[in-house]
Amino acid sequence: MSNLEQIAKLSGFSKATVSRVLNQSRHVSQPTRDKILAIMEELDYVPNGNAISLSKGQTLQIGLVTEGINEVMLPFLNSFVETASQYGYQTIIYTSSGDPKKELQAFEDMRRKRVDALVISTCVNDLALLGSYSKYGPIVSWQRMENPQIASVAMNQYDGYTLGLEHVIGRGHTRIANAYGRPSSINTSGRMKAYEDAARRHRLAELPQWSRTGIHSIRQGEELVKEMLAVKDPLQRPDAVLCANDLVAAGIVSEARRQQLRVPENLAVVGFDNTELAHTLGITSIYNPIADQAKNAFHLLLGKLGGAGEPQQKLQYFLVERATT
Amino acid sequence: MSNLEQIAKLSGFSKATVSRVLNQSRHVSQPTRDKILAIMEELDYVPNGNAISLSKGQTLQIGLVTEGINEVMLPFLNSFVETASQYGYQTIIYTSSGDPKKELQAFEDMRRKRVDALVISTCVNDLALLGSYSKYGPIVSWQRMENPQIASVAMNQYDGYTLGLEHVIGRGHTRIANAYGRPSSINTSGRMKAYEDAARRHRLAELPQWSRTGIHSIRQGEELVKEMLAVKDPLQRPDAVLCANDLVAAGIVSEARRQQLRVPENLAVVGFDNTELAHTLGITSIYNPIADQAKNAFHLLLGKLGGAGEPQQKLQYFLVERATT
DNA sequence: TCTTGACATGTAACGCGTTTCAACATTTAG
DNA sequence: CTAAATGTTGAAACGCGTTACATGTCAAGA
Numbered sequence: 001m002s003n004l005e006q007i008a009k010l011s012g013f014s015k016a017t018v019s020r021v022l023n024q025s026r027h028v029s030q031p032t033r034d035k036i037l038a039i040m041e042e043l044d045y046v047p048n049g050n051a052i053s054l055s056k057g058q059t060l061q062i063g064l065v066t067e068g069i070n071e072v073m074l075p076f077l078n079s080f081v082e083t084a085s086q087y088g089y090q091t092i093i094y095t096s097s098g099d100p101k102k103e104l105q106a107f108e109d110m111r112r113k114r115v116d117a118l119v120i121s122t123c124v125n126d127l128a129l130l131g132s133y134s135k136y137g138p139i140v141s142w143q144r145m146e147n148p149q150i151a152s153v154a155m156n157q158y159d160g161y162t163l164g165l166e167h168v169i170g171r172g173h174t175r176i177a178n179a180y181g182r183p184s185s186i187n188t189s190g191r192m193k194a195y196e197d198a199a200r201r202h203r204l205a206e207l208p209q210w211s212r213t214g215i216h217s218i219r220q221g222e223e224l225v226k227e228m229l230a231v232k233d234p235l236q237r238p239d240a241v242l243c244a245n246d247l248v249a250a251g252i253v254s255e256a257r258r259q260q261l262r263v264p265e266n267l268a269v270v271g272f273d274n275t276e277l278a279h280t281l282g283i284t285s286i287y288n289p290i291a292d293q294a295k296n297a298f299h300l301l302l303g304k305l306g307g308a309g310e311p312q313q314k315l316q317y318f319l320v321e322r323a324t325t
Numbered sequence: 326m327s328n329l330e331q332i333a334k335l336s337g338f339s340k341a342t343v344s345r346v347l348n349q350s351r352h353v354s355q356p357t358r359d360k361i362l363a364i365m366e367e368l369d370y371v372p373n374g375n376a377i378s379l380s381k382g383q384t385l386q387i388g389l390v391t392e393g394i395n396e397v398m399l400p401f402l403n404s405f406v407e408t409a410s411q412y413g414y415q416t417i418i419y420t421s422s423g424d425p426k427k428e429l430q431a432f433e434d435m436r437r438k439r440v441d442a443l444v445i446s447t448c449v450n451d452l453a454l455l456g457s458y459s460k461y462g463p464i465v466s467w468q469r470m471e472n473p474q475i476a477s478v479a480m481n482q483y484d485g486y487t488l489g490l491e492h493v494i495g496r497g498h499t500r501i502a503n504a505y506g507r508p509s510s511i512n513t514s515g516r517m518k519a520y521e522d523a524a525r526r527h528r529l530a531e532l533p534q535w536s537r538t539g540i541h542s543i544r545q546g547e548e549l550v551k552e553m554l555a556v557k558d559p560l561q562r563p564d565a566v567l568c569a570n571d572l573v574a575a576g577i578v579s580e581a582r583r584q585q586l587r588v589p590e591n592l593a594v595v596g597f598d599n600t601e602l603a604h605t606l607g608i609t610s611i612y613n614p615i616a617d618q619a620k621n622a623f624h625l626l627l628g629k630l631g632g633a634g635e636p637q638q639k640l641q642y643f644l645v646e647r648a649t650t
Numbered sequence: 651t652c653t654t655g656a657c658a659t660g661t662a663a664c665g666c667g668t669t670t671c672a673a674c675a676t677t678t679a680g
Numbered sequence: 681c682t683a684a685a686t687g688t689t690g691a692a693a694c695g696c697g698t699t700a701c702a703t704g705t706c707a708a709g710a
Contacts, residue, residue, distance in 0.1 A: 052696085
């Protein structure tokens, strides 16, 4: 492996000049540049990325922290990786599997200068703890959070959820079940607030037993249907359900079909995120511009890293109506 | 930011000794160790990851190269990230979007010592080119490939595909369509071989027009159904289809349902990979132990990196029968 | 012709751990 | 009690670019 010093020696110039060639500095004459480039070529030289990271004090790497990658995150992940790479940044995946200690490793990696910044998708540690790491580098969260040290690109869930609620209410449904996600998240509290307000506005039946939190998987959706059917009196069952994400909706819809529960006549189902899954299964879903949020997340970080990111795009929800409502 | 030298100065010991403490070397007396640790704590010191990478000549990072992350890759990705992190390795995602130049960046990053090794999921560059990078570090491919410099953890697709073929043939289907994936891949040629052999064995009708390559998405599955239905004579249509993956199967099944084509009576559908999607939609699928392949991929790399990885697990396919056959 | 500024290039320190080799101290075996 | 073995610690070089500052050169403006 050749290194910069050898290039310098062989070319007869100093390390500084060789470095200038590498960094496209204009303060190098054309003949010098040509000669140095020729020698680099000859020796099959490439600069050592670690040395660059060490001396520049930046790694051009961004950590993406999640509990685990699922279908809903896919557009976020792909869009983030893609956008970052356009600006020369690589993405490192940190999955915690829900273990705060493993998640902490990601934070520590920023402290140790292994990543320049962090994007948090799900956070299982105390938010204050997360916030305390912001002195080591910029952090952006996909979830909305009130911690002022951590910017968020999540959208106001209140609006999106209201969209779905008004839709099913407009269809005449009155017994609405809510399958919320992570109980502690602000996303969830925004959705809860939306439901409370809508319930008040439209004088909906009270069905506290059908508001659940912590529902995010296909299986949990299936379970929910089984629970509904366990209630004998159909009037005690919900006639519509809004889901934390399309996965849950998919579970509900397919279980309902298996159990001969008619959708949407007996149970309207609204998913969230409008993933390809929702399209495939014909599930009405609230489109959440996830890929654009990922772009925003990156540009936000880039801005804090001193780069010239593009300004944030204004994003908004809309409802995609399909066969389940 | 404090550094190792400051710790050395303050503690009265040399950098070497401090380094020994960091690396758990036993050649440090307990009092010395305690004193140094105390000072580290006091100064809130953590070693700089870049400096470590530079001097050790390894980054503890592995690049995962794909065209883009999709549902089928999810178990591979999650399992790989998880396994790698157990051994202290981080995973960096490189998505090429099918652009060989972007993919090349990943290879170059290994040359530049930014990653210690590479796992290739899809490769859009010439395999010989990929092989030429193996001098810079170990490469393992998820796809089976004959290049001897690149190990593969893919399973023999011939066996898996035969499993599916025998299943539908046993159900009385004779006009079998094949929706193959990437045309140039060895996976595909293995599957093709499996079909040819099965067709010969069972004297199946010849339906060359229903063998397609390059089919991997939900939409393409939907398209395929439309094409089938465009043929007026039902006997000219296939009565069974084996799919490159569950996404394609999902597209076929949902489009067939929309078009009133009865599954499995008029069209049996077999997916591949047995993802959660197949479970949800009740699609018969061939289980491909993807998560275990990812584990094998990591252990293979770790072995080549000089670590003590676990030995490869022997893996095998089996068919999960559901409602589409 | 002299000054000023733009440009080309070099010197040396810096970013920060790791590691080899040597030196010295302390046991332990003989 | 000595020689050999074991343990503790340090000096200095190494891994590899980057960059602030200094120096030298040459052309344009005064």
